[in-house]
Amino acid sequence: MVFNSFDFLAFIIPVLLLYWLVFKKSDVSQNILLLVSSLVFYAWADWRFLVLLIASTLINYALGIKIAQTEEDKKRSVFLYLGLIFNVGLLLYFKYANFFYQGFYDILQVFGSSVSHNTLQIILPLGISFFTFQTLGYLIDVFNEEIEPSKDLLRFSVFVTFFPKILSGPIERAAGLLPQLEEKRTFSYPVMVDGLRQILWGFFAKVVIAENCAAIVNPIFNDYQAQSGSTLLLGTFFYAIQLYADFSGYSNMAIGVGKLFGIQLMRNFSTPFFSTNIADFWRKWHISLTTWMMDYVFTPLSFILRRHQKRGLMLSIVATFILVGFWHGANWTFVVYGLCHGLYFIPLVYSGKMNASEVVAEGKVLPSFKELGKMILLFLLIMLTDVFFRANNVVEAFDYFGKIFSGSLFDFPSILMGSNSLITLGLISLFVAVEWIHRGKKHDFELSTYPVWIRWSSYVFIFVLLLFFGKSAETFIYFQF
């Protein structure tokens, strides 16, 4: 059930009414309703894995308590390792088994083996990459004594299964979400309205921007061999925008829905394309994943490699980003995608500028030429790297690049002949302009400080655009991860 569907509307309205009118008495009653509706939501999407989700919740809950109760260091580590094996094992089995099986088979082939093989038929449980990372982070935090374990199964279950973020994140942290579930949520009109605005903007990003881009991108990528270099280059542009609008749109809707229940989920995107270097970009792109990787992969790794100074640091960054790529799926394309991004950091590490975060056009209306130039170069780099993200395999990606940088790069791109791509370019300009105006705000459609007439004309305007240019969409790119 996607947020932009009538099914979801039919689901959320009764749940909201029950939440604020019937179950409002205490945090316990609110949590009961959230848990039941989250399980219904998950089962609606795919009931076969409900058992898996419940089992994961129970096991992580028990391990959290066990780790905290155990005093002896070695035994604590045993419980932590059990948790790591369980959670990582789930991911490996459901998400990566085929990949390793295929790799193993390929190696056998190299050595002349003629073992017959069938692909494993494993279906990916929805949201598994997201909820296992959340529970992994929880166990590590408990182990490091950064948080107390949850001793309330109901609360912990809501923490794991809360439906706005179960399918595609944000990947919540225990320290951010659990305390909110300990208290009774009180109804706040401004928070509610703010949530609705954020949903509206996410909706617009998804069904207008991402879906119109997809309509251009899909035919190009599906038949890239027949296209001119210039069309392929434009195709990567539209794909970069599609990917961003799709996932940031989803995230805005998820966070907005959270707010309708008085729960603040973490920010996932913070206008990432308004960055002047790659480190800055990753601080603003899929924030809940990158901060997770920072805390649980990069920091321990750079700590272990700390005696190797800058080389150790670079190795940690590249390894972390390969993992970021691989997290997306069991395909070499994602590994290469991550590797490229890791490598882009190397000049920054050498020049010592990795953490020198520049706020673009601070206090100004427009960026300087220098800032604009840096932003455009960074965007081009990311846009081209996204070819790995979209391609079916690495060979295809390189083939795609080969076709871009061929003689036909200077042909007039045929996709600009149709009115569709011109209209889409216009819509993208509007999208980028609104994000630019709101770049320093809490989210991309934070209108609370504007006069009433501006707010309402914005809503009406967005509705009109939705009506005229919105496309129905059954799924989101990040649902496959």
Next chain:
Amino acid sequence: MEISTIKERISNVLTSILEHSNFEMHDELTAKDVDGWDSLSHMMIITKIEEEFGIRFKLRELNKLKNMGALVSLVQSKA
């Protein structure tokens, strides 16, 4: 070891890694207050402190450090 000696030596480490001494050593000092003390330089500072005092930290100990005062007492407990 004397607290004041530890503080002085940590201060020297910071100056040598960050290449400036625009900070004042006090117990409430945090990385955020010091120019250039970020995730990148942090590991280098930590490594240098380990070498300076001939000690080894655990990641868990470092994660729990809240400010300079805590760092100084951690070093004191190990040196």
